[in-house]
Amino acid sequence: MPEFDLVTFGEPMALLLAGGDVPLPNARDFVLQVAGAESNLATGLARLGHRVGYFGRVGADNFGERIRRELRAEGIDVSALISDPERPTGLLIRDSPQAAPITVEYRRAASAATALSPDDLPVDLLTATRWLHVTGITAVLSESALAATITAMTIAAEAGATVSLDPNVRLRLAEADRWSTIVGRLAGYAKIILTGRDESELISPGIPAQRWYADRGAEIVVVKDGGNGSTEYHCATGQSVHGGVRTVSAVDSVGAGDAFNTGWISSWLSGAATTTAADAELRLHTGSVVASMVVATRGDTPGLPNRPTLDRVLGRGADVDR
Template sequence: MQQNNDVDVVTVGESMILFQPMTDGSLRYSPLFTKSIAGAESNVAIGLTRLGKKVRWISRIGCDPFGDLIVSTLAGEGVDVSCVIRDKKAPTAIYFKEFKGYGNPMIYYYRKYSAASKFSEADIQPEWLANARHLHVTGITPALGERTADFIKKVMEQAKARGLTVSFDPNLRRKLWSEEQARRVLLSLMPLCDIFLPGLEEAKFLMGEQPVAEYGKQFLQMGPKLVVMKLGQEGSIGFYQNEAVQSPVFRMDKVVDPVGAGDAFAAGLLSVLLDEDQPLDEDVLNICLPKALKRANLLGALATQFKGDWEGLPSIREVEQYIEGQDMITR
């Protein structure tokens, strides 16, 4: 386990145990499952660590074997898990993916009353943000429990007060809360972030049907310094000041599993921006944002090529070889 040394990114949120059938078909008839871990924030933490960044992941998990697996897996990936809270009364959450051979996989969550759903402002500790540059959060955590929206808002406020930059991926999960509550809470958190990372469907959910450029303009007016939108087959686009930068998609022959692609995208983007001392300076963005979007698009595309939310995420060496078109030496 790492100690609380300087870290590039702190991320806060729930990780769960993921069960996937070993063969495609209905969960009802699947006799055998593989077991792994998954969660938006831990996916980003692993992605960034593999790209050379130091990351501290904070969560509440149960004092159970599933919690043990999450901690050991993340620690084995080089993520700092020293601030994780182990709850003796609430369990680690689990979820299942169902692959039927067509369309996106179905997701079934079993996370109500989980340890992470008990997050509250009383849990926040000064060491969480100590010696850190950046905080990354998602819109999943506010949806988990009665006090989790206030909790994540306070974490964001404390990060801003301590001079950290903050990225916020709305990561809309309609199964976790009502649309009215989701829209209200997600919009209320936007003024507290410096980098906002919506997908096109999330932008429509928050603001209604509008041109992409109008989304960028309106989101910037709410407080973020940089808005990066994921556009699916159209790649991605970044807005800052009066500028817009678009980057094309990396096309893959097929999609195995799209879950986790947005988290991989966030890791790719942040890994480039945080190479800079002042990543949100206009002159810096003029130079580094095209590279950041290109890497983000690449990681998002690669994440669709394997089952599981993070296992196939590339190292920085693999990313550089892929972008440069070099052949991998395999034997």
């Protein structure tokens, strides 16, 4: 058996989350957490009992050390996480007000992660995993990071791993045309696509996501559509399965997509790995449940459940654990 259930990589950032419901310009206190699409996923899967490896680059600074320590504490293998003595750890500052749009600011230009290159890839991790998950965020950071992403996907696929892609479009990092070009290149190396409807319309305007990705070799395309639920498309048969949402009082919507990916992939890794409608429904439902638990809390990862908690929610167990 491979050593890891899943390996992922990217830019883990220090998150300064404004306290309470105060908008960012008026915030006086902040909570320090770890953020990043890929590290969120790694944390979620590790809490659910999966064997997870994570790599990338952080600065040889206090933020980088905090990230390394917290990911390791979650049970994630970070032995291949590089500390760069010349470049800083990326920083994300945001708020989560209830009565106004969320404001997000980045300090990631020339960060350690932008220097990721094929030479940094831990081949031993990439050839010892059942699954590799990547996002477009890492690939758009720099040309060397794009080359590293494509090389990692190639190595893992050739070793027999399932490769998934979430475009995770961030228009602060690049224009829509640039995203379309990069995601189009990455899509040819992934069999499973997990995308949001809004971003799919930016990447392939006028063309349904399932068709655009199927033309590039995808076998399964999952389209996440917020409060409208999610739909899983099976490209070979044209079948589709729709899943609803678990309704909760939303506190902070950031991290919902990563949480959905966590539940969906965990369900697959745990045995729901066929293209039957029953397995698809379970994957979509599990993704929805994990996402609901994250949006009901502040921050990207505090709401991510452990396995007993998720099983209790999926099984509709008691609301109070006494």
